[in-house]
Amino acid sequence: MLLENKVVLVTGGSRGIGAAVAVESARQGADVAIHSNRGGEVAEEVIREIEALGRRAIHVEGDVAAFESAQTFVDAAVEAFGRVDVFVSNAGICPFHAFLDMPPETLKRTMEVNLHGAYFMTQAAANQMVKQGNGGSIVAVSSISALVGGEYQTHYTPTKAGVHSLMQSCAIALGKHGIRCNSVLPGTILTDINKDDLADPKKREYMENRIPLGRLGQPDDLGGPVVFLASDLAKYVTGAALLVDGGMFVNLQ
Numbered sequence: 001m002l003l004e005n006k007v008v009l010v011t012g013g014s015r016g017i018g019a020a021v022a023v024e025s026a027r028q029g030a031d032v033a034i035h036s037n038r039g040g041e042v043a044e045e046v047i048r049e050i051e052a053l054g055r056r057a058i059h060v061e062g063d064v065a066a067f068e069s070a071q072t073f074v075d076a077a078v079e080a081f082g083r084v085d086v087f088v089s090n091a092g093i094c095p096f097h098a099f100l101d102m103p104p105e106t107l108k109r110t111m112e113v114n115l116h117g118a119y120f121m122t123q124a125a126a127n128q129m130v131k132q133g134n135g136g137s138i139v140a141v142s143s144i145s146a147l148v149g150g151e152y153q154t155h156y157t158p159t160k161a162g163v164h165s166l167m168q169s170c171a172i173a174l175g176k177h178g179i180r181c182n183s184v185l186p187g188t189i190l191t192d193i194n195k196d197d198l199a200d201p202k203k204r205e206y207m208e209n210r211i212p213l214g215r216l217g218q219p220d221d222l223g224g225p226v227v228f229l230a231s232d233l234a235k236y237v238t239g240a241a242l243l244v245d246g247g248m249f250v251n252l253q
């Protein structure tokens with residue numbers, strides 16, 4: 001098992017990609033703390049799935065955009081499991097909207113959740129790893145959107161480029177502490193975040209046709225790549241970005 005007896009923290013772990021990463025981490029031997037702004041049955045389902053794999057799990061509810069959420073999450077994980085070995089910064093939103101009339105509040109909220117939230121959380125997890133003194137691994141869920149644009153994502157794509165850049169700078173800042181920092185760049189993965197957008201059959205077909213592997217992604221397509229980067233198999237990998245997009249990015253013609 002790649003993460004045997006490790007402690008893994010995942011933001012946005014109640015749904016979609018984060019939930020899949022949390023469950024795959026448990027399958028690979030880790031105890032898992034998930035954070036999200038949705039408690040109740042949704043988070044309970046993930047907790048039950050992890051426990052069914054014989055591992056321990058907790059859910060901490062909060063808003064990643066609030067600075068204090070980060071320390072609260074890390075403290076809760078340390079109280080439950082004793083330490084933090086792996087941190088996955090995943091929580092994010094993408095309220096599709098046109099550029100010319102973008103409401104300032106939508107822009108602000110998207111920046112605060114996706115970028116400031118990733119920053120605060122990564123910082124709190126890194127401080128805990130530094131305190132522990134035996135390194136660690138941080139993986140951020142950026143996006144193919146860090147590299148290419150989207151007509152209705154002008155507020156979103158800069159946050160994903162920002163998260164990718166954050167991991168590059170953190171790889172430098174934290175290398176001396178033995179903490180590796182990498183990002184994954186998913187393509188289009190079927191989750192709540194794009195349910196409405198992909199409800200349009202024409203849009204969905206267009207996206208499918210752009211993917212050499214012939215299908216849209218599923219959340220568990222990210223489980224393996226994130227676990228790989230988190231694990232010692234990737235012990236000399238830091239500051240890297242791994243596209244997980246079925247080949248969509250390279251498909252010009």
Ligand SMILES: NC(=O)C1=CN([C@@H]2O[C@H](COP(=O)(O)OP(=O)(O)OC[C@H]3O[C@@H](n4cnc5c(N)ncnc54)[C@H](O)[C@@H]3O)[C@@H](O)[C@H]2O)C=CC1
Nearest residue numbers: 012014015016017036037063064092143188189191192193
């Ligand atoms: N689905 C896709 O096609 C792609 C998604 N991504 C990224 O993957 C990450 C996860 O997204 P999905 O799983 O697709 O979406 P999702 O909507 O299924 O899950 C989002 C998760 O983040 C949590 N969350 C949202 N806002 C939060 C907040 N303010 N505070 C705390 N938790 C919050 C939600 O509760 C949920 O657990 C996002 O960062 C997104 O940008 C990147 C590329 C493609």
Ligand SMILES: C[C@H](O)[C@@H]1OC(=O)[C@H](O)[C@@H]1O
Nearest residue numbers: 094143145187188193194
């Ligand atoms: C939400 C979108 O479907 C999704 O988000 C991303 O980051 C990808 O670029 C997809 O467009």
